[in-house]
Amino acid sequence: xxxxxxxxxxxxxxxxxxxxxxxxxxxxxxxxxxxxxxxxxxxxxxxxxxxxxxxxxxxxxxxxxxxxxxxxxxxxxxxxxxxxxxxxxxxxxxxxxxxxxxxxxxxxxxxxxxxxxxxxxxxxxxxxxxxxxxxxxxxxxxxxxxxxxxxxxxxxxxxxxxxxxxxxxxxxxxxxxxxxxxxxxxxxxxxxxxxxxxxxxxxxxxxxxxxxxxxxxxxxxxxxxxxxxxxxxxxxxxxxxxxxxxxxxxxxxxxxxxxxxxxxxxxxxxxxxxxxxxxxxxxxxxxxxxxxxxxxxxxxxxxxxxxxxxxxxxxxxxxxxxxxxxxxxxxxxxxxxxxxxxxxxxxxxxxxxxxxxxxxxxxxxxxxxxxxxxxx
Numbered sequence: 001x002x003x004x005x006x007x008x009x010x011x012x013x014x015x016x017x018x019x020x021x022x023x024x025x026x027x028x029x030x031x032x033x034x035x036x037x038x039x040x041x042x043x044x045x046x047x048x049x050x051x052x053x054x055x056x057x058x059x060x061x062x063x064x065x066x067x068x069x070x071x072x073x074x075x076x077x078x079x080x081x082x083x084x085x086x087x088x089x090x091x092x093x094x095x096x097x098x099x100x101x102x103x104x105x106x107x108x109x110x111x112x113x114x115x116x117x118x119x120x121x122x123x124x125x126x127x128x129x130x131x132x133x134x135x136x137x138x139x140x141x142x143x144x145x146x147x148x149x150x151x152x153x154x155x156x157x158x159x160x161x162x163x164x165x166x167x168x169x170x171x172x173x174x175x176x177x178x179x180x181x182x183x184x185x186x187x188x189x190x191x192x193x194x195x196x197x198x199x200x201x202x203x204x205x206x207x208x209x210x211x212x213x214x215x216x217x218x219x220x221x222x223x224x225x226x227x228x229x230x231x232x233x234x235x236x237x238x239x240x241x242x243x244x245x246x247x248x249x250x251x252x253x254x255x256x257x258x259x260x261x262x263x264x265x266x267x268x269x270x271x272x273x274x275x276x277x278x279x280x281x282x283x284x285x286x287x288x289x290x291x292x293x294x295x296x297x298x299x300x301x302x303x304x305x306x307x308x309x310x311x312x313x314x315x316x317x318x319x320x321x322x323x324x325x326x327x328x329x330x331x332x333x334x335x336x337x338x339x340x341x342x343x344x345x346x347x348x349x350x351x352x353x354x355x356x357x358x359x360x361x362x363x364x365x366x367x368x369x370x371x372x373x374x375x376x
Contacts, residue, residue: 069096069329071098071331074100074111074119074121075102075108075122076189077250077251077252078271082353090334101119104187105124106129108124109124112138113133118325120325122320123145124319126189126311127317131319138323138324139321140364141321141322141360141362142320142360143319143361144356144358144359146355147289147354148318148353149287150268150288151266151281153264153278157260160172160178173213173263179264180213180263180266181244183250184249186237191246191250195231195233196231197288198213198266200296201286210222216243217243219237219238232306235308298313298314
């Protein structure tokens with residue numbers, strides 16, 4: 001009897017299959033180089049079958065790509081540049097595959113709350129969103145993260161770019177031939193903060209800025225009661241695109257500014273700086289970036305989705321959190337530690353963010369988070 005089975009020579013060469021010698025009467029089985037004799041036919045076939053299974057497993061292991069450990073991260077769109085750098089450095093150093101998405105913070109909030117997305121680490125542009133997820137049991141540890149401010153971004157090709165300055169910016173954007181943009185308030189905190197800035201600016205300059213830019217061109221409305229302001233954002237927005245351009249997240253406005261389809265956009269300072277846009281620094285009383293004026297900012301309440309979600313405007317503070325889905329992933333701890341390492345802090349600051357001293361609120365045993373706070 002003669003039985004022949006071929007084994008990939010590369011496996012023998014790698015030393016994965018030993019070169020063994022047996023005898024089997026006058027028959028030969030070639031397994032790289034294996035000679036077998038003096039074995040009952042049934043036992044021999046069984047042995048060959050087992051060997052084939054083992055070899056198939058080895059071949060599969062050697063030839064198929066091995067999956068890396070995975071880490072799922074979601075951040076605000078404005079954090080895309082620094083987190084692209086953070087993710088790249090962390091992934092290359094530790095061999096972990098990062099499943100990363102950047103989008104509107106409200107959209108991420110709703111992903112977790114309504115759609116059951118299993119992000120393990122989140123960093124949102126409003127710490128109150130992270131705190132709310134913490135109170136609802138989805139986030140198990142969170143802290144204030146970084147600060148920012150709203151600016152008015154533009155390019156050298158924007159209409160009246162040579163005229164605009166800190167004193168007349170609101171007059172320029174109210175002109176009929178100027179297109180202004182901000183992100184969707186129902187999807188992105190930068191959008192509802194832009195509304196707050198225009199409402200505050202209306203009172204600061206005693207000019208009907210909000211009415212002429214927002215109310216006259218959308219179905220978004222502002223109501224005042226004494227010193228307080230309520231802004232009502234319907235679930236479905238109706239926009240006059242001849243004057244206003246609204247996109248789901250602030251990052252979506254960048255290409256429109258670059259192409260000239262948009263003249264001016266309310267963006268985070270970090271975004272404008274990161275992308276090299278020109279920008280007007282707005283007064284601290286209205287830019288939401290100075291904690292000294294937090295009481296003034298807090299006069300504004302935004303009613304999103306027609307009142308389904310209420311936001312009290314405060315100084316811009318981002319939040320970072322660990323969700324219940326990341327509790328058992330050791331790479332979650334390693335990534336958070338990397339963010340607050342010397343290299344991580346350098347990356348965040350290089351993109352225009354001021355990093356706050358972490359002080360994590362936790363549910364469960366996270367002593368290592370307290371250590372990060374102490375080391376800062």
